[in-house]
Structure formats: C-alpha cells, structure tokens
Amino acid sequence: MSSLSRDDVAKLAGLARIEMSEEELVNLANEFTVILDAVARVQEVAGADVEPTSHPLPLRNVFRADVVVPSLTPEEALSGAPAQEEQRFRVPQILGEE
Amino acid sequence: MIRNSASEMAAKLAAGETTSVALTQAHLDRITAVDADVHAFLYVDTEGALAQAAAVDAKRAKGEKLSPLAGVPLALKDVMAQKGVPTTCGSKILEGWRPPYDSTVVANLKKNDVVILGKTNMDEFAMGSSTENSAYGPTHNPWDLTRIPGGSGGGSSAALAAFEAPLAIGTDTGGSIRQPAAVTGTVGVKPTYGGVSRFGLVAFSSSLDQAGPCARTVLDTALLHEAIAGHDPKDATSINAPVPNVVAAAKSGDVKGMKIGVVKELNGDGYQPGVRARFEESLELLAKAGAEIVEVSAPNFEYALAAYYLIAPSECSSNLARFDAMRYGLRVGDVDGASAETVMNLTREVGFGKEVKRRIILGTYALSSGYYDAYYGSAQKVRTLITQDFTKAFEKADVLVSPTCPTTAFKIGEKANDPLAMYLNDIATIPVNLAGIGGMSLPSGLADEDGLPVGFQIMSPVMKDERMYSVGAALEAALLSKWGAPLLDKAPVLAGAR
Numbered sequence: 400m401s402s403l404s405r406d407d408v409a410k411l412a413g414l415a416r417i418e419m420s421e422e423e424l425v426n427l428a429n430e431f432t433v434i435l436d437a438v439a440r441v442q443e444v445a446g447a448d449v450e451p452t453s454h455p456l457p458l459r460n461v462f463r464a465d466v467v468v469p470s471l472t473p474e475e476a477l478s479g480a481p482a483q484e485e486q487r488f489r490v491p492q493i494l495g496e497e
Numbered sequence: 498m499i500r501n502s503a504s505e506m507a508a509k510l511a512a513g514e515t516t517s518v519a520l521t522q523a524h525l526d527r528i529t530a531v532d533a534d535v536h537a538f539l540y541v542d543t544e545g546a547l548a549q550a551a552a553v554d555a556k557r558a559k560g561e562k563l564s565p566l567a568g569v570p571l572a573l574k575d576v577m578a579q580k581g582v583p584t585t586c587g588s589k590i591l592e593g594w595r596p597p598y599d600s601t602v603v604a605n606l607k608k609n610d611v612v613i614l615g616k617t618n619m620d621e622f623a624m625g626s627s628t629e630n631s632a633y634g635p636t637h638n639p640w641d642l643t644r645i646p647g648g649s650g651g652g653s654s655a656a657l658a659a660f661e662a663p664l665a666i667g668t669d670t671g672g673s674i675r676q677p678a679a680v681t682g683t684v685g686v687k688p689t690y691g692g693v694s695r696f697g698l699v700a701f702s703s704s705l706d707q708a709g710p711c712a713r714t715v716l717d718t719a720l721l722h723e724a725i726a727g728h729d730p731k732d733a734t735s736i737n738a739p740v741p742n743v744v745a746a747a748k749s750g751d752v753k754g755m756k757i758g759v760v761k762e763l764n765g766d767g768y769q770p771g772v773r774a775r776f777e778e779s780l781e782l783l784a785k786a787g788a789e790i791v792e793v794s795a796p797n798f799e800y801a802l803a804a805y806y807l808i809a810p811s812e813c814s815s816n817l818a819r820f821d822a823m824r825y826g827l828r829v830g831d832v833d834g835a836s837a838e839t840v841m842n843l844t845r846e847v848g849f850g851k852e853v854k855r856r857i858i859l860g861t862y863a864l865s866s867g868y869y870d871a872y873y874g875s876a877q878k879v880r881t882l883i884t885q886d887f888t889k890a891f892e893k894a895d896v897l898v899s900p901t902c903p904t905t906a907f908k909i910g911e912k913a914n915d916p917l918a919m920y921l922n923d924i925a926t927i928p929v930n931l932a933g934i935g936g937m938s939l940p941s942g943l944a945d946e947d948g949l950p951v952g953f954q955i956m957s958p959v960m961k962d963e964r965m966y967s968v969g970a971a972l973e974a975a976l977l978s979k980w981g982a983p984l985l986d987k988a989p990v991l992a993g994a995r
Contacts, residue, residue, distance in 0.1 A: 403862070408858060412858060416818075417846055431859070438859075441875040444879060445879055455704060455932060455959075458733070479595070479824065
C-alpha cells in the first residue's frame with residue numbers, strides 16, 4: 400500500500416511551485432492514499448518484456464522547410480504580459496541578493 | 498429555426514430563406530433567454546458573431562462559392578485560443594487573457610465561414626467529468642438543471658441540448674467530448690489522434706488531447722469534422738494524410754456486411770440497467786440494418802483508468818508549468834523584493850483550483866525519481882497492452898461498440914468530493930485516448946429508471962474515422978424511425994423559453 404505524508408505533499412508542492420495551506424496539504428495526503436492505491440494497479444500487469452508507449456503516433460523527427468513566415472509583433476507578444484518595460488517582459492527578481 | 502439541424506440551417510441559408518445575421522441573432526436571443534439557467538457560456542461574442550455573419554451574408558449576396566456550413570453558428574470550448582476573445586480554460590489563472598492569435602481549429606472555422614457565438618464553460622483545463630471544476634461555476638444539464646452536463650466539455654454539450662447553438666467544438670483527453678454528448682442526448686466525436694490540429698488548444702495532456710466536432714445529428718458532426726480536420730504544419734503530431742471521408746459515410750449510413758464488435762469488458766457490472774437496455778436495443782437495430790454483431794475481448798482495459806490517471810497528470814504537471822505568472826495570465830504577490838519563485842508559488846496557489854492542483858501533485862509524484870518506473874513507466878507499458886488489445890479486436894471487427902458511460906447524468910455536487918467515483922465515469926471512453934483511435938457517442942434513447950439520455954459509443958481504427966460515421970448514421974436513422982422524432986424533442990422546455 401502506497402501513501403504520502405503531509406511532508407511528502409509539501410515537498411511535491413514545492414517542486415510544482417504551488418503554495419499550499421496546512422489544510423490543503425493534509426487533505427491531499429489523505430486523498431493520495433486512496434488514489435495511489437487505485438493507480439498502482441498498473442504495476443500488476445506490465446511485464447519487463449512490454450515496451451512503453453509514450454505517444455500514440457510512431458513519430459520521429461518532423462521537419463519543415465526553413466521559410467520565414469509572419470509571426471507575432473512585439474506588441475502582440477506582450478499583449479498579455481502582467482508587467483512590461485522597454486518592449487520586454489518585466490519579471491520579479493530571479494537571482495538572490497548575496 | 499433554432500431547433501433545426503445545422504444542415505437544415507445551411508440549406509435555408511443557401512436557398513435565401515434566411516440570412517446568417519438573422520440566424521445568429523436568433524441564437525443570441527436564445528442564449529439571452531436560457532443561459533442564466535444553463536450557464537453554457539463563459540463569454541458571448543455578440544459583436545464579433547454578428548460581424549462575421551454579416552460578412553458571410555455579403556459574400557453570399559455576391560454569389561461567392563461558400564463552404565457547406567457557411568453562416569451557421571457555433572459554440573467554442575474555452576480551451577481554444579481565439580484572437581482577441583477571452584480564453585480562460587475555466588481557470589482563474591487565465592482570467593482576462595485575450596490570445597494574440599487563432600488556434601488552427603478557429604482559423605479553419607473562420608475559413609469555412611462558421612460563425613463563432615462565444616466560448617463555452619468547461620472543467621478547469623479540461624480536468625473533470627462534470628464541469629463542476631470550472632472556476633466560473635457549473636453548467637446545468639438542459640434535461641434536468643440539477644444535474645451535470647458531463648465534462649469537461651459540459652458547456653458545449655449543454656449549448657447544443659439547449660438549442661443555443663447547432664454546432665460546437667469540444668476537446669477529448671479521456672472522454673471530454675463523448676461523455677458530455679452521452680449525458681445530454683447529443684452527438685460528439687473524438688477524431689483519430691492527429692486528425693485535427695492541436696495548435697492553439699491549451700495543452701492538458703499532449704499525447705491524449707484531441708479536438709473534435711459536436712452537434713445534434715451525425716451528419717452535422719461529420720460536416721464540422723471535415724471543416725476543422727486536416728494536416729497542420731504548426732502541429733508536429735498532426736497526421737499528413739487526407740481527411741477520412743466522414744461526410745460521405747454519414748450520408749450513406751450503410752452498415753451491410755460490417756462487423757461490429759461488442760467489447761465484453763465495457764458492459765455488465767457497474768453499468769446502470771437503463772444504459773444496458775438501450776445498448777442491447779441499439780445492437781438489435783444495427784443487426785437489422787445488416788451488420789454482423791460479434792463479441793470481442795480486451796482484457797487489459799481494466800487497467801486503462803489507472804494508466805490514464807498516471808499519464809494524464811504526469812503530462813499536465815509538465816504542461817501547466819507554463820503558467821508561471823511571467824508572460825501572460827494572473828500574477829500575484831509581485832511586491833518589491835518578492836522573488837520570481839515566491840510570485841510563482843502564490844500565483845499558482847490562487848490561480849489553480851482543487852482538481853488541477855491534485856493532478857499536478859499526482860503527476861509530479863509519478864514523474865519523480867525513485868517512483869518514475871513504478872508509476873509513469875508502468876502506465877506507459879499498460880498503454881502498449883491496451884493498444885495491442887485494440888489491434889487484436891480490430892482483426893475481428895470493423896468497429897467496436899460499448900455504452901459511452903456507465904450511468905446517466907448524476908446530480909451536481911453528488912461526486913464532487915470523491916475523485917475516484919468521478920474518475921469512474923470515463924471507464925469506457927479512456928481506452929480510445931490511450932490508443933489514439935477514433936470514438937463517437939450518439940444518443941441511444943432514455944434510461945427507463947430516470948428518463949435521462951444514454952450514449953452509444955462507436956470506436957474506429959486509426960484514420961478510419963469514416964466507419965464510426967457509417968455506423969452512427971445507420972443507428973441514428975433506425976432510432977429516429979422508432980421514436981418518430983429526435984430525442985431532444987423529449988427534453989423539458991426551459992423556463993426562459995416559455
């Protein structure tokens with residue numbers, strides 16, 4: 400039986416960049432005990448000899464001719480930006496102070 | 498006029514009996530009258546729709562050659578980017594976003610002069626089976642306003658059943674076109690994966706997502722299928738081959754000599770008696786129409802749900818990483834000194850709903866080192882086994898059939914707090930997505946015990962989509978002559994229309 404603790408969920412939420420309240424963490428941990436039991440069934444049938452399928456189409460690289468076509472203008476590309484400056488996306492601080 | 502099929506509307510437009518402006522206005526009036534009760538739409542583009550309609554009328558007046566659906570209105574699922582029109586995916590994180598470009602599906606609709614009325618409600622990022630996961634409130638099933646219209650495309654299916662639009666676009670990752678069609682007495686098709694471009698379809702699970710047509714008749718669905726399908730260089734997974742001849746198949750409806758395979762595992766326990774009764778009845782009608790009914794077995798289907806609820810969340814945890822508060826959409830907590838990471842964390846907490854968070858965390862877990870092989874890896878192997886089951890079954894039958902869902906529409910709120918019970922809705926639709934084949938749901942009548950619509954599912958091999966239209970049209974014709982009138986004539990009259 401698989402289960403996740405409140406701390407496990409907190410770690411996953413950190414990896415997924417989602418702030419979560421104490422209540423959310425505890426609820427998710429409880430739900431995951433049930434959900435993981437259900438999905439763990441995939442381990443019952445899949446033998447080592449079975450190839451995994453990541454995609455329904457047997458595709459390799461898909462190429463097209465390298466032709467210049469119209470694309471978004473800078474104004475269009477920035478039209479949904481939460482903040483912008485000098486025709487660029489303005490983002491919060493990325494590097495630490497030290 | 499609004500109760501006509503799209504083909505009938507198109508014929509009236511071609512004959513000059515009405516105009517696209519009049520037809521569009523009639524649907525906008527209908528939306529005004531009933532959508533407060535149904536809540537199928539998140540955004541109604543009155544001006545844009547009427548402008549598009551006027552442009553079609555002008556082309557027609559000049560004698561230009563027009564496409565078969567020119568001037569007919571359509572409802573667009575809010576997961577499809579449409580230039581300048583709000584596109585939310587039912588999520589707060591995209592509230593107010595207006596895409597600077599058209600998805601290929603929208604571009605194709607515009608090229609065919611199909612009039613886009615507005616954007617329909619959906620489970621947030623298409624994750625759900627009831628439309629209750631929309632951040633903007635649930636949609637109500639026109640057959641019974643206290644019940645769900647299916648999901649994730651409940652807005653599109655409800656718009657059709659409430660006669661707010663004769664055509665709609667849906668997307669289907671695990672059943673989001675077919676299950677809503679089943680519970681609202683409408684028709685919905687998930688084409689072969691790669692048959693319709695995903696460019697501009699906001700991604701949930703890229704190896705499973707497929708846009709498709711929804712309507713009230715099989716022929717209308719085929720006409721819309723033909724309008725939106727085809728190879729697109731902007732989608733590397735789009736199939737570079739001619740569109741299957743779905744319109745001709747829907748017109749002929751010929752099933753003589755066809756072998757129809759009943760999937761043994763998609764029936765029986767857990768399926769409501771009325772669902773099973775309507776399914777058996779449909780099989781008899783198809784046999785009478787000249788088809789041969791055979792039984793096929795797909796032993797690995799019982800693992801499909803488990804595989805799906807690992808693969809889809811895994812892909813979504815990666816796809817939804819794009820909602821990072823940097824380039825578009827919501828940004829929360831951007832105060833002096835706040836780091837980008839803090840802003841992301843706060844934005845994603847506020848912007849995503851419960852089910853989306855649940856799936857992102859599940860996917861993050863399934864992909865994390867130490868668990869990858871046991872969960873995501875095993876699920877991918879099950880996907881192989883399911884595809885092999887289909888391949889073997891299609892050696893014995895031209896199409897496969899099953900009930901679309903185990904039950905009729907349930908009550909709003911009934912399963913909201915039980916994710917596993919909710920996931921079970923998709924038990925018969927999910928295998929199709931995992932294998933990338935085509936699937937259709939069409940109405941097969943009402944369940945005796947609750948008087949609610951039941952769906953009949955038809956599955957066809959990769960790029961043999963025309964087969965499900967042949968079978969669908971044959972069954973539709975047989976049922977229509979049995980009923981004497983379309984099933985939706987039995988739906989209650991909505992208060993707003995009285």
